[in-house]
Amino acid sequence: MKARYTLLGGVMLSAFAVSAHAQDADQPASTETEPPAANENVIVVTGVARGTNALEASVSISSLDAQTIVDTAPRSSAELIKQIPGIRSESSGGDGNANIAVRGLPVAAGGAKFLQLQEDGLPILEFGDITFGNADIFLRADYNIARVEAIRGGSASTFASNSPGGIINFISKTGEEEGGSFGLTAGLDYREYRADFDYGGSIGPDTSFHVGGFAHVGDGPREVGYDGSRGGQIKANITQRFDGGYVRLYGKYLDDHSVGYLPNPVIVTGTGSDPEYTSVANFDINRDSLHSRFFTPIRSLDGANQPASFDIDEGMHPVVIAGGLEAQFELGGFTITERFRYADISGGFVSPFPGSVGGAQAAADAIGGPGSSLFFASGPNAGTRVADPASLGGNGLVANIVLFNTRLNSLNNLTNDIRATNEFDFGGGSAALTAGFYYSRQDIDTDWLWTSHLFSVEGEGNAVLLDVRNAAGQPITQNGTVGFAATFFGNCCRRSYDLRYETKAPFAALSLEFGGLTLDGSLRYDFGDASGSVAGADLGGGRVGITTFDFDGNGVIDPAEAQTATLPLGSPSTVDYDYDYLSYSIGANYLLTDDLSVFGRYSRGGRANADRLFFNGDTIDPVTGAPVDDAVAVDFVDQAEVGVKYRAGGLALYATGFYAKTEEQNFEVTSQRQFDREYEAYGVELEGSYRTGPFSLSGGVTYTDAEIVRDTRQPVFEGNTPRRQADFIYQATAAYDSELFGLGVNAIGTTDSFAGDNNDLILPGYTTVNAFVNVRPSPGITVSLNANNVFDVNGFTEAEEGSIPANGIVRARSINGRTVSASVRFDF
Structure with missing residues (x-):
């Protein structure tokens, strides 16, 4: 198989060409530049063979400069990414755990599956959708950033592994x-x-x-x-x-x-096609969360089946110690570029997920039987009985919480990318040849230690844990813990992963330039292997997942302690398989004039599936740990795009039509659903900017028509629109910047989308307006006022329910409400 692909690669390489040819010399991946609107000749270095001018590249590239980042003051990296045309960034998870996609590519189960987030030209993690380890959790935007570059589709398939949808590169x-x-x-x-x-x-x-x-x-x-x-x-x-x-x-x-913000309860009335979303009493969907100062330390068995305590305030906790080298030099007429990084990555992910939300008394009866009573288990009234469950928390509701407590023992990542480029005359024109080799080693060593709790629904961090006693007065829960397992998820998901993925990828690119015409193409052959083991009762085969443990040490096993999840460490499944696939991209760009060009490109890229393949029923053989069908190890994305670019003076306009066909094997934790699908999407992406003197205007809009064309597990969804895929997403910024002051307004929005693949409940479209004012009272001092979501609009990025439930309570993840900040900055 590998030999056949290598031979095919050689034939194709001799027949056509590379990603973006550069008019200028190679540029380092880390460099300061002028903002694109101010410098028409800015060189883009992300996802191309060599640094290139955007007008002459047959790919779609955007860039955000350091001043834009400061002015818009995004509350997270995902909010910053929303400023890039064609990128759908669901920035409702906090400082990480965002769902990010490009041009109609799906987000079936979270993270950034088909997109790679990079720092200085190398991936933060090899896979952008590791469960509870999404790449953006380990990324922070601060004053270190010179600019952010993004390539959508195109040569992203061949200049990075596992990123056929695109690359977003944070350049220092x-x-x-x-x-x-x-x-x-x-x-x-x-x-x-x-x-x-x-x-x-x-x-x-x-x-x-x-x-x-x-x-x-x-x-x-x-x-x-x-x-x-x-x-x-x-x-x-x-x-x-x-x-x-x-x-x-x-x-x-x-x-x-x-x-880490997860779905919160919101009341939905009306119909699925015309819903009205309103906050629950005493719980503002824009400002509150199911987190609280009264969610006391939680006991559970750890990854070695030993008792341990964990704190909800750990939240998303990335710990990264990384070091690297980047070098460029000339050797025998070739320009050699070497990038290497090793990152020691660990931490944790702790956040409460509502398995369901409903009436307090009904929840108590469901746990303890008819006639059960509720008692406060934490907070100022701990130990006392809830006198009136109907008024508990100001709304009479409780949440059946599954605490997502995941230990990120090691997500260590080693990457190396070396490439050589040479330019030479060819057939009356010029040519550039690039060849390189990429290697990465990605650890996925995590333990899932979930527990279940009963929690009131209250805002401002005042929610409390609750205990249940049955009609006879006997305790059914322990200090707010219903079970030391994922009781509300059927006791699933006590898991341990100890995996290592090695990825190797030779790649080559050739570009031919004849006057205003550039023909280019590139190839990448990825081959990798997965090794290690996974442990969990979900693997079946008689593996036991529930035991008993005396957490309070009183010598009696109470009902909660009788539901203690344990890892079957003595019967893990071995993981040992390999995979390989070929990616390619061919394109052409023609300069009609010095200011106007047209381009076209066709690409095919792959994404190797990682940890989400396991515990998925018939996807992985639980005995061998290998895919039951080699096809599920890799998903492919085929893309075509054609566009026009215009740039003159301070005006830049870009229009791109695109088509994408996507395969997807995936698994969603919260619904315990498996996916085996194929999607198609087409649309148009428009981007523009204009600058004259101190005034600037920029914006973009993307239209997407997407469809689920094949669903082997749930064929009823075939022909439907993928969930959360809006027809239009857009952003625009207008700004004025002078020596004494600057001000601007930024709008980001989306039209309606469906909450579920059943295409019933709608997530309403929304537009958020952000604004900033900068005053410079003296040289080197800037005082700023920044407001995000000025008009405090509601915006929902996802919902667990695809239809309005009988009680009208939907668990949805929302954007933040209005936040206003003030800052002072001293430049020297």
């Missing part, structure tokens, strides 16, 4: 510009305080450095009653330049806590 400052900044930011209507700094410059005629970071503390954008946001990051690099190249060393340390 490198000290090429002398100076630095220090800034302080405080939330005015929410509690969070943050300090940022960065400084860079020369320490010799050919040596530069840059260092920067941030620290923050507070609730975050929603009131949770404790310091849900706390920690920070520091990054540094040093660059030595020499004739024909440079060498750069860099490092990063991130240790941060942030609240």
Whole structure:
């Protein structure tokens, strides 16, 4: 198989060409540049063989500069990504755990499956949708960022592994510009305080450095009653330049806590096609969350089946210690570019998920039988009986919580990308040949230690745990714990993963330029292997998942302790299989004039499936740990695009028509659903910007028509629109910036989409307006006021229910309400 693909690759390479040919010399992946609107010749380095001018590339590329990041003051990296045309970023998870997709590609089970998030040209994680380890959890945008580049479709299939949908690259400052900044930011209507700094410059005629970071503390954008946001990051690099190249060393340390927002209850009335969403009494869907200062430490068995305590305030807790090298030099007429990074990644993910939400008395009776009573298990009234369950928490509701407590023991990641490029004359024109090799090693070592609890539904971080006693007065729960397992999920999902994925990929690209015509193409052959083991009762084969354990040490096993989940560590499933696939991309770009070009491209790329393949019934053989069908190991994306680009003076306009056909094997944790599907999508993407003097205007809109064309597990959904796929997504920014002050307004929006694949309940479209004002009272000092979601609109990115349930309570994840911050920044 591998030999046949290698031979095919050689034949195809000789027949056609690469990704974007560069008019200028190779550029380092980390460099400061002028904003694209101000510098028409900005060189883009992401997802192409060599740095290229956007007008001359046969791919769709966008860039956000450092000033845009500061002005829009995104509350998370996912909010920043929403500014990029064609990118659907569901930024409702907090500082991470966002769902991100490109141009109609699906988000069936969370994360960024077909998209790669990079820092300085290398992936943060090899797979963007590791369960409870989405790549954006380990990414923070701060003063270190010089710009963000994004490529949609196109050569992303061949210049990065596992990213056929696109690449978003966060590029760091490198000290090429002398100076630095220090800034302080405080939330005015929410509690969070943050300090940022960065400084860079020369320490010799050919040596530069840059260092920067941030620290923050507070609730975050929603009131949770404790310091849900706390920690920070520091990054540094040093660059030595020499004739024909440079060498750069860099490092990063991130240790941060942030609240992971999961679905919250909201009341939905009306019909599925015309719903009305309103907040539950005493619980604001825009500002509250099912987190609380009274969610006391939780006991459970750990990954070694030993008793341990865990705190809900750990939240999303990324710990990253990373170091790397980037170098470029000339050798035998070739330009060699080498990038290497090793990242030690660990931490945790702890957040409450509502298995269901309903009336307090009904929930008590369901747990303890008719006539059961409720008692406060935490908070100021702990130990006392709930006198009137109908008025509990101001709404009479309780949430059956499954606490997603996942230990990220190791997501360690090693990556290396080396490539060589040579330019030469060819047939009266010019040619550029690039060849390279990519290697990565990705660990996925996690333990799922879920427990179940009864929780009141109250805002402002005041919700409390509840105990149930049956009609005879006997305790059924223990300190708010219904079971030391995922009781409300049928006791599933006590799991342990200890996996390692190795990915190897030779790639090659050729570009031919004849006057205004550029023909290009590229190939990538990925081959990899998965090894390790998984353990869990879900594997079947007589593996036991429930035991008893005396957590309170009183010598008696109570009903909650009788539901204790355990890992069958003595009977794991071995994982040992390999896979391979070929990706290719061919394109053409023609300069009609110096200001106008047209392009077309066809690409086919693959995405190797990782941890989500396991525990999925008939997808993986529980004895061998290998796929029962080799086809499920890799999903393919076929894409075609054609577009026109115009740029003159301060005006830039881009229009691209696209088509995508996507395969998907996946598994959704919250619904315990498996997916085996094929999607098709087509649409149009428009992007533009205009700058004259201090005024600037930019924006983009993407129209997508998507359909589920095949569903082997649930064929009833064939012909439907994929859930959460809107017809239109859009963003626009207008700004004025002078020496004394700057101001701007930014709008981001989406039209209606369906909550479920059954195409019943609608998630209403919405537009959020953000605004900023900057005042510079003296040189080097900037005072800013920034408001996100100025008009405090409701916006829902996902819902667990595809139709309105009988009690009218839907579990939905919403965007944050209005947040206003003030900051002062000192530049020196």
